[in-house]
Amino acid sequence: MSDELELEQNSTQVEHEYGGSEIQVLEGLExxxxxxxxxxxxxxxxxxxxxxxxxxxxxxxxxxxxxxxxxxxxxxxxxxxxxxxxxxxxxxxxxxxxxxxxxxxxxxxxxxxxxxxxxxxxxxxxxxxxxxxxxxxxxxxxxxxxxxxxxxxxxxxxxxxxxxxxxxxxxxxxxxxxxxxxxxxxxxxxxxxxxxxxxxxxxxxxxxxxxxxxxxxxxxxxxxxxxxxxCYEGGIREFVTYINRNKTALHEDVIYMSGQKGDSIAEVAFQYNDSYNEIILSFANNVHTPEGGMHEEGFKRALTTTLNAYGLKKGILKGDDKVTGEDCREGLSCIISVKLTDAQFEGQTKAKLGNSEIRTLVNAVVSEKLEEFLEEHPAVGKVILEKAMTANRAREAARRARENIRRKNALEGATLPGKLADCYERDASLTEIYIVEGDSAGGSAKQGRDSRFQAILPLWGKMLNVEKARADKVYGNDKLTPVITALGAGIGDEFDAEKLRYHKVIIMADADVDGSHIRTLLLTFFFRFMRPLIEHGYVYAAVPPLYKLTRGKQSRVAFSDPERDAISAEMRGDNPNAKIDISRFKGLGEMDDHELWETTMNPETRTLKRITMEDAVQADAIFTLLMGEKVEPRREYIEQNAFRAVNLDY
The missing domain is CATH 3.30.565.10 (Histidine kinase-like ATPase, C-terminal domain)
Structure with missing residues (x-):
């Protein structure tokens, strides 16, 4: 029974005295x-x-x-x-x-x-x-x-x-x-x-x-x-190699460093790759800390300070040039593991480490050992700095692109995309937006929706694969800008969930190969540039029906082959020879507004799949595998998993 339900029930009891007898002492494991x-x-x-x-x-x-x-x-x-x-x-x-x-x-x-x-x-x-x-x-x-x-x-x-x-x-x-x-x-x-x-x-x-x-x-x-x-004798070095297995490393060896102060131990291993994304996984006493904490802070500060100092010393950076922390972490795969006697975790779920002395230890270890490494491996140092400098230039280009968008919006006096059919409700927790593949499906969705709380944004043309693009290419992209603007929360570092205009972001695409591709491209974009959307459970996939079954004036829909067969048998009833017309929906655009509402958009009858991100390493790996530059791992994956594919294209 939920606490809310208990409170509702208690509130209906009149003049009930609250005394010592009301206090429960739960014995043992009760x-x-x-x-x-x-x-x-x-x-x-x-x-x-x-x-x-x-x-x-x-x-x-x-x-x-x-x-x-x-x-x-x-x-x-x-x-x-x-x-x-x-x-x-x-x-x-x-x-x-x-x-x-x-x-x-x-x-x-x-x-x-x-x-x-x-x-x-x-x-x-x-x-x-x-x-x-x-x-x-x-x-x-x-x-x-x-x-x-x-x-x-x-x-x-x-x-x-x-x-x-x-x-x-x-x-x-x-x-x-x-x-x-x-x-x-x-x-x-x-x-x-x-x-x-x-x-x-x-x-x-x-x-x-x-x-x-x-x-x-x-x-x-x-x-x-x-x-x-x-069994991994190399420990977290091998962890980094595993994370980078489908990426192209920029230097051969994983950089590893460790140090100890008293009973506290810190280990860090990292390697750069040619992607534009960072992945930092941190652990305290083997407990994953998804929200980071002091050990991550110590690492990030030391990495940025050390790379800037090295770049200036070697003349790779000139004068007042500096690379930011984000620049230094582009393409970084890193594992941080600390072990300490009295770990202080923030929150019951242990998502964040709060021991300030660990920040000092990690900072000291990385500052000292990374400086030594760079002095001994100048070629690797140059590669890392050049990567960071390129990231810096791209970030500056992205900033200009953002400013251009803001100026354009200010001049035109409109901040929402023209194709967006917005809803009337302004409380984001009560609203939802359907991002719909194609104008025809978008038209049906606009006609069929409940405009009080449902917004519709049609997409058209080929979407950008952000796995192969930096932020500056994402800003100003005519296919992605309407999505960014409609959601209203910004992207990347500027993403602010508080400004999100809808708390259900629903991807509605055809149940075929093209629809799957659209979903994957959009999810890659959300994962790389709006990750809190997925982390906070705001992203959903609509589940449109696959079949329409008709007998006379009666019609029903089915979402799978087994359901199709069961409904078909049910509609025949006592007459096994009764004719049932079964047609497969080729796309959302085939449905009229009433069908689309009843099957895919009506909260009372629809099916939505919430997109979750249980495992950051696995999520990063699968997006890299499916959408990245390397063809061979993708081919192997398809060959190994093709037998699992169902409902591709008829």
């Missing part, structure tokens, strides 16, 4: 089952996979402490997860404060673990002592075996409650921990089915971040058997 989203973010697919990460984080903490070098993550039949490690094994002796075995404490009491006080672990990720107990609370059942001191210890739980106390079940010459659990369908009502690719991607990231740690991901489910063995 709090987790009452509000699971507080602990794992959500009970959707992301929360389901988060359970695995919490158990794996505990194993990786053992690796960080130098006691574990191999982890197995297994999806078994029935979507049961098993995680094994060869660490020291969770302690099984009695924990003094509680009088309970430490193993039981770890799995049944919140904020209990070896991550407090610096005794068990100097650095750790995870949920700071709640990970194992939260997984236990949200599992239908959980079993743990510990190989330690020559014995195998076992405990079993159901929905957080002990069902088998700690028991010695055998002898062993091994050491480590095995945790198996089945997520509770009472908690995860959307799905309890694991996606191997999601887990594999996350575990590959962990393997990159922990040089020499071997991680196996195994799918044992019938028909889905897979096994990946990942």
């Amino acid at each position: 709090a987790v089952r009452k509000r699971p989203g507080m602990y794992i973010g959500s009970t959707s697919s992301s929360g389901l996979h988060h359970l695995v990460y919490e158990i794996v984080d505990n194993a990786i903490d053992e690796a960080l402490a130098g006691h574990c070098d191999e982890i197995n993550v297994i999806i078994r039949e029935g979507d049961i997860i098993t995680v094994t490690d060869n660490g020291r094994g969770i302690p099984v002796d009695v924990q003094p404060q509680t009088g309970l075995p430490a193993l039981e404490v770890v799995f049944t009491i919140l904020h209990a673990g070896g991550k407090f006080g610096g005794g068990g672990y100097k650095v750790s990720g995870g949920l700071h002592g709640v990970g194992a107990s939260v997984v236990n609370a949200l599992s239908e059942w959980l079993e743990v075996q510990v190989h330690k001191d020559g014995k195998i210890y076992e405990m079993k739980f159901a929905r957080g409650k002990v069902t088998q106390p700690i028991t010695v079940v055998g002898d062993t010459d091994k050491h480590g921990t095995t945790v198996s659990f089945k997520p509770d369908p009472e908690m995860f009502t959307d799905t309890t089915v694991y996606d191997y690719d999601i887990l594999h991607t996350r575990m590959r990231e962990e393997a990159f971040l922990n040089a020499g740690l071997r991680i196996h991901t195994i799918d044992e489910r019938a028909g889905q058997e897979q096994h990946d063995d990942m």
Whole structure:
């Protein structure tokens, strides 16, 4: 039940006294089952996979402490997860404060673990002592075996409650921990089915971040058997190589540097490529920090300062010439990984690192080591500076293009594109814009829409592939300018979500190859120049029907082949020989305004797909692969995945 619903219900109760009896004290793990989203973010697919990460984080903490070098993550039949490690094994002796075995404490009491006080672990990720107990609370059942001191210890739980106390079940010459659990369908009502690719991607990231740690991901489910063995002795150097695998590197070797102060360690690896985009991935104690923080600030400041100082010293930059931070990061692929004893994350989701001392450490490491590298590799230094200077000139050209657009708009007295059919509502949270392929479909959409809250912007002609263009080519492009202007939030560094005129940006294109191409080009543009649009969940794809089925005066539409067949059988009813006319929509323009409204635009009946960006590395890679300069990787991708293509062109 949502908090809002509870409040609405409570407000209907008259003269209800609010006293001490109204205060609930949730015992043990009941709090987790009452509000699971507080602990794992959500009970959707992301929360389901988060359970695995919490158990794996505990194993990786053992690796960080130098006691574990191999982890197995297994999806078994029935979507049961098993995680094994060869660490020291969770302690099984009695924990003094509680009088309970430490193993039981770890799995049944919140904020209990070896991550407090610096005794068990100097650095750790995870949920700071709640990970194992939260997984236990949200599992239908959980079993743990510990190989330690020559014995195998076992405990079993159901929905957080002990069902088998700690028991010695055998002898062993091994050491480590095995945790198996089945997520509770009472908690995860959307799905309890694991996606191997999601887990594999996350575990590959962990393997990159922990040089020499071997991680196996195994799918044992019938028909889905897979096994990946990942171990990267080069650590984050190999991570950068992986990110750049479909790009053309500007220098052969990945630049790597590391440093330490006290218990804090900083590692940075980066390499430039010939693209116009930057990708910086930062981590603190192996936890991805998508909003950056002090470690990213320290890196960016040191990179800009060092490159400018080097350029002036070598005469590559003249006089007052300077390159900005953005110029210095064009075409950069970079991994920043820091490990520290008391990581302070901003926000519950740990999106941003707040330790100011880490900014100082990263800045010092990069400033010193990059200066040394550039002195020893002058050819690489020259390539990097020339790339930054070219970016600077292009940025200046983009600035002029922006100014020209502003002046033009000011002179003409109109800021919105002529083809835009705007809506009347001015509250952006209530409005939506359909970006429609073609004038004919745009005409039907304008006629069929609800003009109170739906705006229509038709596109025409060939769209610019921004993957192969700098910002100066994007500004002033006659196909993209109407989109930029209509949305009203600017692009690139100037993008401001607060100024966005519509909170649903819906791409409506034909269900064929050309339509897919239009969608990909637009999404590439949004990803590269308006990324917050996707990150904040404002971008959608409309799902137009594929078929129209008619019997007499009755007509219906279908969105897939199976649905077509089911509707056809339903319309025949008791007469298997009844004639059903089935036609395939060749494009949106074939539909009249009423059909387009009912099938694709009516909020009561339409289907929209929200465009999300779960994995920045994967998103960057796929846009580079599909829209970039290199043909060979794209050909390989098409050859490997062509069998999956459906509904291309009839």
